[in-house]
Amino acid sequence: MNSTAQSGALPRPEAGASVVSRARACVRAIAPYVPGRGSASADVVKLASNENPLGPGARALEVLTRPFEFGRYPDGGGVEARDAIARLHRLGEDQVTLGNGSNDVLDLVARCFVGPGDEVIYSQHAFAVYPLVTQAAGGVGVEVPASDYAHDLDAMLAHISPQTRVIMVANPNNPTGTWHGGATVHRFIEQVPTDVVVVLDEAYAGYPAADLVADGTQWLGEYPNLVVTRSFSKIHGLAALRVGYAVSSVEVADLLNRVRQPFNVNTLGLAAAAAALTDEAHVAASRQLNDAGLAQLQSAFTEMGLPFIDSVGNFLCFEPGRPGREVFTALMQRGVFVRPVDNYGLPGHLRVSIGTEAENQAFLAALEAVLANSAATG
Numbered sequence: 001m002n003s004t005a006q007s008g009a010l011p012r013p014e015a016g017a018s019v020v021s022r023a024r025a026c027v028r029a030i031a032p033y034v035p036g037r038g039s040a041s042a043d044v045v046k047l048a049s050n051e052n053p054l055g056p057g058a059r060a061l062e063v064l065t066r067p068f069e070f071g072r073y074p075d076g077g078g079v080e081a082r083d084a085i086a087r088l089h090r091l092g093e094d095q096v097t098l099g100n101g102s103n104d105v106l107d108l109v110a111r112c113f114v115g116p117g118d119e120v121i122y123s124q125h126a127f128a129v130y131p132l133v134t135q136a137a138g139g140v141g142v143e144v145p146a147s148d149y150a151h152d153l154d155a156m157l158a159h160i161s162p163q164t165r166v167i168m169v170a171n172p173n174n175p176t177g178t179w180h181g182g183a184t185v186h187r188f189i190e191q192v193p194t195d196v197v198v199v200l201d202e203a204y205a206g207y208p209a210a211d212l213v214a215d216g217t218q219w220l221g222e223y224p225n226l227v228v229t230r231s232f233s234k235i236h237g238l239a240a241l242r243v244g245y246a247v248s249s250v251e252v253a254d255l256l257n258r259v260r261q262p263f264n265v266n267t268l269g270l271a272a273a274a275a276a277l278t279d280e281a282h283v284a285a286s287r288q289l290n291d292a293g294l295a296q297l298q299s300a301f302t303e304m305g306l307p308f309i310d311s312v313g314n315f316l317c318f319e320p321g322r323p324g325r326e327v328f329t330a331l332m333q334r335g336v337f338v339r340p341v342d343n344y345g346l347p348g349h350l351r352v353s354i355g356t357e358a359e360n361q362a363f364l365a366a367l368e369a370v371l372a373n374s375a376a377t378g
């Protein structure tokens with residue numbers, strides 16, 4: 001035994017000291033993300049997670065039947081997928097950062113730019129992952145009150161301080177479905193200091209009509225502090241494969257790629273994502289089904305006298321007239337899964353994803369039964 005060990009250089013821990021108490025305080029303070037209720041059963045109607053009811057398109061499915069070498073690591077550079085993304089946006093492949101879903105890219109932004117005490121600005125009712133990645137990085141979330149459920153962009157600008165490192169804006173936002181037009185978003189980005197990162201989260205790109213929500217990637221050339229994120233989980237129907245990306249200036253992409261894990265996107269995801277970008281027919285069919293489903297649910301809610309928030313996403317937030325969580329549970333008992341949004345500060349609302357016509361119908365029938373029941377029992 002050497003002398004250091006004999007002299008007891010390592011103090012004995014207090015009896016009962018917990019390893020959990022040693023976790024970073026910012027991590028212990030995180031409220032865990034609650035995923036949408038899934039189920040293995042084929043009988044349930046899943047309208048809880050804003051997935052594409054059509055699933056992947058033919059191009060992605062076809063590619064997935066290739067003879068992959070599962071014993072090999074994925075292409076760490078994701079060359080094929082990054083090329084396809086760069087071509088789509090007419091950008092360089094050195095402006096693309098791949099993520100294990102776009103959630104992963106949001107985390108990369110926080111890890112690159114946010115340290116203890118740094119501030120990240122986001123809106124009330126915004127996507128739950130923004131506070132999560134902020135807190136995990138030790139940053140301070142600055143939640144700006146929404147205006148009529150939507151991001152109040154002027155108020156967000158007014159909250160910028162010398163500590164602000166990142167502003168996160170979802171267009172459209174989840175869970176509210178609210179959006180801002182191109183001129184408004186452009187004016188907003190223009191007013192953000194050049195050393196503050198603007199994340200424009202366009203996870204629902206492809207669903208809103210182009211004249212309502214502009215493609216934010218068109219402003220990348222003007223603003224080296226702009227990061228636009230996209231996902232393959234929504235209109236491309238590849239949620240299970242976990243692929244998303246950021247497009248940005250070369251300088252920011254270089255930073256994001258330094259903290260990115262080399263094999264963060266798997267082989268199947270890379271191949272399917274590249275194929276999905278070429279499948280315009282699937283994107284068009286998905287958008288068409290969504291437009292029809294939005295109209296179907298909106299007119300049913302109107303007939304039932306249930307207020308809803310106007311949405312350009314593949315989901316709607318509505319007020320069932322009773323606490324959302326109660327109605328959520330009652331719907332679940334009838335095999336219909338929707339999303340309670342009390343954790344988003346919307347206890348009187350529920351979010352329902354747009355499904356196929358038959359799924360929407362099953363949801364509406366269950367909702368009518370649940371609400372009739374509550375009227376009968378008071």
Ligand SMILES: *Cc1c(COP(=O)(O)O)cnc(C)c1O
Pocket residue numbers: 050100101102103104127170173174201203230231232233234239242243244
């Ligand atoms: C669904 C969603 C995402 C996408 O998440 P992935 O990790 O790509 O599956 C990102 N932002 C918002 C606002 C979303 O609703």
